[in-house]
Amino acid sequence: MSEPSAVEERPSHLKHYFVDSDQQFDSAKMGMWVFLVTEILFFGGLFAAYIVYRSWYPELFLMASTELDVFWGTVNTAVLIGSSLTVAMAIRSAQLNQIKGLIINLWITIGLAFVFMVIKYFEYVDKFGKGIFPGEYYAYEGIAHEKANIFFSIYYMMTGLHGIHVIIGIGLMLWLVVKAKKGVFSSKYYTHVEITGLYWHLVDVIWIFLFPLLYLID
Amino acid sequence: MSDHHISSAKFLWGVGISLFFLTFITVAVTWIQIPAPWNVVVAIAIATVKAGIVVTFFMNLYWDAKFNTLLLIMGFAFFLLLIGITLLDTLFRIDPIPSF
Numbered sequence: 631m632s633e634p635s636a637v638e639e640r641p642s643h644l645k646h647y648f649v650d651s652d653q654q655f656d657s658a659k660m661g662m663w664v665f666l667v668t669e670i671l672f673f674g675g676l677f678a679a680y681i682v683y684r685s686w687y688p689e690l691f692l693m694a695s696t697e698l699d700v701f702w703g704t705v706n707t708a709v710l711i712g713s714s715l716t717v718a719m720a721i722r723s724a725q726l727n728q729i730k731g732l733i734i735n736l737w738i739t740i741g742l743a744f745v746f747m748v749i750k751y752f753e754y755v756d757k758f759g760k761g762i763f764p765g766e767y768y769a770y771e772g773i774a775h776e777k778a779n780i781f782f783s784i785y786y787m788m789t790g791l792h793g794i795h796v797i798i799g800i801g802l803m804l805w806l807v808v809k810a811k812k813g814v815f816s817s818k819y820y821t822h823v824e825i826t827g828l829y830w831h832l833v834d835v836i837w838i839f840l841f842p843l844l845y846l847i848d
Numbered sequence: 849m850s851d852h853h854i855s856s857a858k859f860l861w862g863v864g865i866s867l868f869f870l871t872f873i874t875v876a877v878t879w880i881q882i883p884a885p886w887n888v889v890v891a892i893a894i895a896t897v898k899a900g901i902v903v904t905f906f907m908n909l910y911w912d913a914k915f916n917t918l919l920l921i922m923g924f925a926f927f928l929l930l931i932g933i934t935l936l937d938t939l940f941r942i943d944p945i946p947s948f
Contacts (some may be wrong), residue, residue, distance in 0.1 A: 655852075656913060663916045667923035674927040681931055682938045688884075700875065707871050715864035718855065718906050725854045831907045835899045841871075842891035846878050 643819045655821050662825045666832050673836055676788050680843060683780055693773050694781035695847040697762065699753060703845035706749050707837065713742035714834040717827045720806075724820035732823065733810050739830070740803045743796050750793055757782070788840055795833045802826045853911035863905045870898050 641651060648654040684691050716739045723731035761769035764786040768779030806826055809815060815823060874894050882890055904910045909917050 660913070660916060660919075663919045667919050670920075670923040670927055671930070674930055677927070678931050678934050682934060685935070685939060700878075704871065704875050707874075708868060711864060711867045711871065714867075714902060714906055715860060718860045718863075719857065722855060722857065722860065725852060828907055831902050834906075835902050838898045838902070839892075839895050842874055842895050846874065846891055847888075848878070 641818065643814075651818065655824070658821045658825055659828070662828050666828060669832060673788075673791065676784070676791065677839070677843075680784050680788065683784060687775070687777055687780065690773075690775045690777055690781055691847050693775055694778055694785075695844060697757070697760075697773070698785070698845045699756075700845050702749050702753055703841055706746050707841045709742050709746045709749070710834045710837050713739045713746070714831050716742065717830045721820070721823055721827050724815050724823045725817055727817035729810055729813070729815060732815065732820075733807055736803050736807050736810065740800055740807075743800045743803070746796055747793065747800075750789065785844055788844070792833065792836055792840060795836075799826075799830050799833055802829065853908060855905070855908075859905075863901060867898055867901060870894055870901075874898075 644651055644654055648657065716735045720732050720735035720739065723729070723735055760772065762782050763769065764783040765779060768782060770778070803826065806815075806823055809822060874891065877890050877894070878887070881887075903920060909920070
């Protein structure tokens with residue numbers, strides 16, 4: 631029962647209300663999973679809207695999805711999967727105490743996320759140019775369906791909310807780079823990297839469902 | 849912090865390549881015209897397999913505390929409940945929707 635010495639051995643990153651680093655790490659991770667559940671239900675509302683409207687207007691979804699570019703959708707899917715891979719590699723680097731590798735992998739992930747957003751930007755601009763706006767601002771004549779705006783309202787809401795998550799992910803990744811450069815992370819303490827990784831993978835998972843549901847209907 | 853699972857780089861690349869391959873399959877199945885509703889079923893099935901691979905091996909649920917898997921399953925179950933109850937209404941309306 632040498633309590634004083636045990637107190638001295640506590641690493642600086644360990645909060646006083648945790649028994650040890652493992653408990654702190656596992657608690658943070660569980661908290662993140664709880665947050666991811668709320669994210670699933672957050673997007674779940676939009677997926678529900680998609681399913682309801684698709685069951686009402688199946689022919690509209692067939693027609694309208696041809697306006698989306700399958701090629702760029704596929705490229706973006708590959709880009710996001712690639713970024714999930716680099717995040718997993720970043721976590722591996724942190725676990726092995728390779729801080730330089732961690733920073734490089736984070737930068738590649740940020741780059742891929744940026745590529746994703748640039749492609750998304752050009753897809754949006756292309757549609758805006760045709761007058762495809764969400765809701766009542768819809769002004770495109772090319773789809774012979776009176777409810778054509780509904781598909782694109784759902785498209786903009788789902789890809790827009792997903793895009794916001796990608797932008798937040800870029801911000802988190804930059805924050806990790808700053809922290810990593812300050813020497814905060816080591817194989818003993820990389821909770822932020824692990825947890826941001828979980829978030830990033832979930833953003834990838836949501837896109838994995840959005841891609842076939844929006845781009846590949848026909 | 850020594851008992852955390854560390855995936856080898858080779859393994860992570862294997863997972864990534866299998867995901868790229870399944871993305872290709874997702875697109876390729878649209879080239880052969882599968883009759884509806886099976887095209888949707890196939891697309892969702894492949895997406896579910898991909899999502900399963902990501903959560904199991906990228907998000908480390910395979911090696912993680914089982915409670916986190918339980919959280920994910922609960923989240924998914926409530927999502928299905930949301931859709932199921934909503935469809936019980938919307939699928940059985942005589943006059944589908946008012947004005948939108």
